[in-house]
Amino acid sequence: MIYLDNAATTKMCEQALKEYEYYACSNFYNPSAIYQPAIDVSLALNAARGQIKKCLGANKGDIIFTSGATEANNLAIRGSLRQGKWEYVFSAGEHASVFNLANALKHEDKVVHFVKLSKSGEIDYDALQSMLNDKTRLVSVMFVNNVTGVINDIARVSQIVRRHAPNALLHVDGVQAVCKLPFNLQEFDVDLFSLSGHKFHAAKGVGALYVKNNAALKNLVYGGGQEFGLRSGTENVPAIMSMAKAMQAQNIEQNYQIASQLKQAFLQHIKDERITVVGQNTSPYICMLLFDGVNGETLTRALEKSVIVGRGSACSAKKAGNHVLEAMGFNVQQIKGAIRVSFDASLSNADVVSAAETIKQTYYQLWEKLK
Numbered sequence: 048m049i050y051l052d053n054a055a056t057t058k059m060c061e062q063a064l065k066e067y068e069y070y071a072c073s074n075f076y077n078p079s080a081i082y083q084p085a086i087d088v089s090l091a092l093n094a095a096r097g098q099i100k101k102c103l104g105a106n107k108g109d110i111i112f113t114s115g116a117t118e119a120n121n122l123a124i125r126g127s128l129r130q131g132k133w134e135y136v137f138s139a140g141e142h143a144s145v146f147n148l149a150n151a152l153k154h155e156d157k158v159v160h161f162v163k164l165s166k167s168g169e170i171d172y173d174a175l176q177s178m179l180n181d182k183t184r185l186v187s188v189m190f191v192n193n194v195t196g197v198i199n200d201i202a203r204v205s206q207i208v209r210r211h212a213p214n215a216l217l218h219v220d221g222v223q224a225v226c227k228l229p230f231n232l233q234e235f236d237v238d239l240f241s242l243s244g245h246k247f248h249a250a251k252g253v254g255a256l257y258v259k260n261n262a263a264l265k266n267l268v269y270g271g272g273q274e275f276g277l278r279s280g281t282e283n284v285p286a287i288m289s290m291a292k293a294m295q296a297q298n299i300e301q302n303y304q305i306a307s308q309l310k311q312a313f314l315q316h317i318k319d320e321r322i323t324v325v326g327q328n329t330s331p332y333i334c335m336l337l338f339d340g341v342n343g344e345t346l347t348r349a350l351e352k353s354v355i356v357g358r359g360s361a362c363s364a365k366k367a368g369n370h371v372l373e374a375m376g377f378n379v380q381q382i383k384g385a386i387r388v389s390f391d392a393s394l395s396n397a398d399v400v401s402a403a404e405t406i407k408q409t410y411y412q413l414w415e416k417l418k
């Protein structure tokens with residue numbers, strides 16, 4: 048079986064697993080306790096913060112550990128809300144953890160704007176600019192789209208935001224970019240940046256929010272005041288340590304080259320006039336395909352013994368992340384045939400070529416049956 052749903056989750060790597068085990072079974076103390084072994088765990092947690100900041104290329108700010116990117120996104124957005132006539136701006140292609148929250152805010156009488164996507168899948172930068180003013184409190188734009196793999200130009204977004212929304216915080220959901228694209232947070236002026244461990248070979252249920260200035264954020268939960276008062280609750284130390292380890296274990300540049308070659312080989316072999324490849328300027332790790340005349344869910348299930356693929360977003364698999372494809376202008380019929388293929392650097396060329404052939408053959412068989 049060839050696993051091509053790495054944007055949904057990845058296998059934990061050995062280094063991360065070892066670290067997890069060590070902090071779960073040997074060095075298991077509560078980092079908030081005051082005796083020496085616990086202080087040592089607390090120091091290890093702080094070292095992990097430093098490693099994560101270094102890996103992101105952030106020279107200032109804090110890392111707030113969370114239960115994943117869904118929570119990090121909720122903290123970033125809800126934590127930024129303020130009383131009064133403030134406005135909140137989101138891209139129309141955001142992950143459900145941002146998109147559904149943005150829609151919920153509308154019902155809480157907040158002024159919410161959605162920025163449309165261009166046909167290529169990127170945010171429409173002119174539309175973004177036109178929605179900003181000095182009442183804008185928060186702008187949230189994702190880095191790499193989890194459905195299409197399309198990369199937004201975050202440096203450009205931050206320039207637009209700084210110029211046209213002087214009072215705004217800029218939040219970036221970086222989940223599908225961290226440990227995948229070579230980048231450095233110093234290149235973009237962002238205030239808040241979310242990431243999730245299980246997308247890069249760490250444990251599930253752990254993530255982080257990078258916060259440039261934690262005074263700008265309000266806590267959502269009350270408790271013992273852990274994580275700079277922004278996320279009370281005993282930290283999931285084994286998972287956090289596994290995340291820092293997994294990050295350090297990645298050779299991002301080398302893996303980027305490998306993923307690019309894998310995607311190229313896959314695309315060469317999947318080529319067919321009835322199969323549409325979605326998006327331009329995409330991550331080498333993600334490939335969204337639309338199969339004409341066949342239901343993506345049927346195809347996914349028909350393939351699953353030999354090739355595992357996704358439907359766009361595991362978090363809203365039944366809906367296949369269709370607000371993103373809708374925002375790009377695809378119709379319901381086209382969206383029904385959506386399949387997301389996502390790669391990992393541990394795959395070989397032979398794997399992806401064989402997967403492409405299997406996907407094509409299975410598609411043809413279903414097409415014949417349904418004709």
Ligand code: PMP
Binds near residue numbers: 116189243244361
């Ligand atoms: N944002 C994006 C872009 C994602 O792909 C995901 C995971 N599907 C999330 C947020 C949510 O991450 P988590 O699973 O850690 O809650």
